[in-house]
Amino acid sequence: MSPSTAPLVTELPLDEQLAAIARKVELEQRITDEECLLLFEKASLSFVGSLANQIRERKHGDTTYFNRNFHIEPTNVCIYSCHFCSYSRLYAHRDEGWELSQEQMLDIVRSYDGKPVTEVHIVGGVHPKMNLEFFAELMRKIRAHRPDLHIKGFTAVELDYMFRKAKMTTAEGMKYLHEAGLDSMPGGGAEIFHPEVRAKICDDKVDGEGWLSIHEAAHREGMSTNATMLYGHVENYSHRVDHMSKLRALQDRTSGFNTFIPLKFRNKQNDMSNVDESTLVEDMKMYAIARIYLDNFPHLKAYWPMLGRQNAQLTLSFGVNDIDGTIDDTTKIYSMAGSEEQTPSMNTAQLVTLIKQARRRPVERGTLYNVIRDYNEIDLKEIESNPLLN
Numbered sequence: 001m002s003p004s005t006a007p008l009v010t011e012l013p014l015d016e017q018l019a020a021i022a023r024k025v026e027l028e029q030r031i032t033d034e035e036c037l038l039l040f041e042k043a044s045l046s047f048v049g050s051l052a053n054q055i056r057e058r059k060h061g062d063t064t065y066f067n068r069n070f071h072i073e074p075t076n077v078c079i080y081s082c083h084f085c086s087y088s089r090l091y092a093h094r095d096e097g098w099e100l101s102q103e104q105m106l107d108i109v110r111s112y113d114g115k116p117v118t119e120v121h122i123v124g125g126v127h128p129k130m131n132l133e134f135f136a137e138l139m140r141k142i143r144a145h146r147p148d149l150h151i152k153g154f155t156a157v158e159l160d161y162m163f164r165k166a167k168m169t170t171a172e173g174m175k176y177l178h179e180a181g182l183d184s185m186p187g188g189g190a191e192i193f194h195p196e197v198r199a200k201i202c203d204d205k206v207d208g209e210g211w212l213s214i215h216e217a218a219h220r221e222g223m224s225t226n227a228t229m230l231y232g233h234v235e236n237y238s239h240r241v242d243h244m245s246k247l248r249a250l251q252d253r254t255s256g257f258n259t260f261i262p263l264k265f266r267n268k269q270n271d272m273s274n275v276d277e278s279t280l281v282e283d284m285k286m287y288a289i290a291r292i293y294l295d296n297f298p299h300l301k302a303y304w305p306m307l308g309r310q311n312a313q314l315t316l317s318f319g320v321n322d323i324d325g326t327i328d329d330t331t332k333i334y335s336m337a338g339s340e341e342q343t344p345s346m347n348t349a350q351l352v353t354l355i356k357q358a359r360r361r362p363v364e365r366g367t368l369y370n371v372i373r374d375y376n377e378i379d380l381k382e383i384e385s386n387p388l389l390n
């Protein structure tokens with residue numbers, strides 16, 4: 001058959017279309033947006049799971065990363081009103097929330113003196129009075145107190161506000177924070193990029209293009225970032241494909257993303273409590289399809305405080321090779337939204353056990369995926385009894 005008379009992949013019977021996608025995965029070829037949509041709409045969980053696992057094992061073998069980290073949430077006071085948010089309080093109601101001073105945040109950092117944590121993760125609401133200079137000074141003080149700690153901080157939503165208020169371009173603001181001590185950025189605030197969805201769930205904060213341009217500026221400044229997608233609410237599968245397609249295109253240009261983190265919408269204590277949460281099958285399909293589609297993202301992470309530790313363990317069979325870190329009960333974002341993890345904290349022994357139970361190899365990493373320690377051959381009793389390991 002000549003190329004001009006060959007049927008389009010989407011005109012083939014379903015089993016042939018899926019077989020064509022499986023062949024692409026085997027040959028390490030990229031799948032198209034149409035094929036990604038087909039996987040969401042028509043493929044079974046076992047089909048996408050087995051392809052995602054094939055990719056995960058090709059990229060990482062059994063290695064499953066975790067890190068030792070803690071969070072600082074400077075405030076939950078926020079000028080925005082995202083309808084899915086269970087966490088924020090408007091400035092007029094700030095007496096119901098919290099606003100940490102620099103000294104209180106430094107006290108949190110000092111409370112980890114002598115402990116083998118490698119990363120502090122700083123994100124919070126967009127407070128009208130906490131500006132770029134306030135956070136630059138905080139970066140300098142943390143850096144001076146503990147130079148070995150990797151500072152990962154600020155969503156693009158927070159940075160967009162800080163930079164505009166400081167009348168700096170994105171590139172100038174990013175350079176300023178980088179020089180003050182910021183090492184990398186997390187991936188929050190992305191939600192779903194498509195304007196149809198953003199208009200319904202978060203119409204007043206930075207749009208998808210703005211989010212992407214801030215991450216691009218961070219990459220151009222030489223900083224790595226992560227990317228998220230809040231799924232399972234009012235979006236449809238085309239919106240998810242559109243979101244991942246924009247991330248894949250930016251990654252082609254910059255190679256600055258480390259990790260993609262699908263975030264499950266939770267429906268407690270927010271304006272969208274009438275929207276059902278996604279099922280576990282839908283969650284696992286989401287992880288698997290992300291692994292298949294985002295061929296240029298090195299890592300796929302399941303954030304266990306949001307998903308619950310048992311479900312996070314299950315994702316290790318659906319493409320995930322990272323389950324975040326010890327957290328040490330320092331974040332409230334998902335516990336306030338109804339996650340089963342109301343006091344999110346796991347020590348190293350618990351993380352290692354969780355990973356080993358899934359027949360994977362637990363490896364402690366730094367933020368940028370430098371290997372710190374392979375725990376596979378270390379006896380659990382030794383981990384539990386050694387404060388440097390646990």
Ligand code: SF4
Pocket residue numbers: 078079080081082085086087088124125126157202205
């Ligand atoms: S999701 Fe972030 S930006 Fe939106 S209201 Fe909550 S804290 Fe503010």
